[in-house]
Amino acid sequence: MTTPAEHPSSVPPPGTIDLTLQGSMMTSNALTPNVLINGYPVRAQYGFNRIPMPPGPARVDVSCQWILEYGRASLEFEVRPGEAVPVFYMAPMHQFSAGSIGHEPQKRKGVTATIVAVVGFVILVALMVALLATL
Template sequence: MTMPDQTGQPAPGQPPVGWIDLTIQGSHMTSNMIVPTVLLNGHKMPTQYGRNVFPVPPGHWTVEMYAQWTWKFGKASLTCDVAEGQTVPVFYAAPMTGFSKGAIGHEKQKKPGVLGFVLLMVFLLVFIVGLVALGVVAG
């Protein structure tokens, strides 16, 4: 597909175009080593963390996303209409744990699952401290 000129309009004879401006929040260090998967109307798209701009024909679009490690998690989807010359912002945040849904919307998203992750870490810490205390008392 030929990119539009500086006015944002397609060159003469080219089909109309709009854009989905997708931001995948996080990084390899703060989210997941594997970049979340993006499907636009069911078609897998190449992506990276940060901003990804996709030229698309005007119309109704479904953006589906998920993260993956040993299983798919963080599933989220959003439908939007893209008009000719329009840029539609989309933001996705993968969850903190593999047991939560992802967050997707037209504005920056909060990372899901933070409370569950913190509670799990507190539980593990209390459990380990308890084991150590039992070992010290018994020994």
Template sequence: MPVHGEHARTMAPPPGYGAILLTLQGNALTTGLTPAVHLDGHRVSGAFGPTLYPLRPGRHRVDVHTQWLRRYGQAGMEVDVREGQVVPVFYAVPWHQFTTGSIGHETQKRKGVGVLVAMLAVVVLVVALCVGGPILLS
């Protein structure tokens, strides 16, 4: 059973198990909907912040994505877990829906800030032309 929240960082896996400590970086305010987490192909509960997933020792697959209008931010990795070991995994949602998420053993940077800034600049330019264009032409 997964354990969510800061308490998960200090917990040890039960005897005979290892664990993955998955940190979904950000929060619902800055990244949108909570990403979907799959361990070894099975959907498990996830929450922003750290979540401890006790697992039998061996190789496990972690896949994460989010969805808003369409599925995006897909990222996954294989993780080897030993008995008594807690393996840190971090996931970051991208800034927009047109790229993948970031996943790894250390804190991740969110992808896509350049495209986001470019899209916002185009919107500002179009609005400026619509509002200021008629003034310049008169």
């Protein structure tokens, strides 16, 4: 009699998607980003998420939700049997930028625009205070 280990399996071993949602509720969004893998919703949290996957093509779609959906980003790749594929997502700084997704840690988009807007606002307030002081 033979053992199951001696028979080749017709089912390849699963792979995994090692999804890291960069940031936290304090630095990104109070709501966890929405994750779809091959069109199906997947429960994920900020930080590292290991998601078992059958071998084959995979598509990861991530977006954030506040009043509107924003920060959409997608990545397509192949999951090989037994392979762990790293995927990193970083939400944008504001709702008018796309998110960043890739196989390495990502940088946050929209930082420069946010800094320019804050500095512009501070200058506008300072000008208004100076104008009111002259009256």
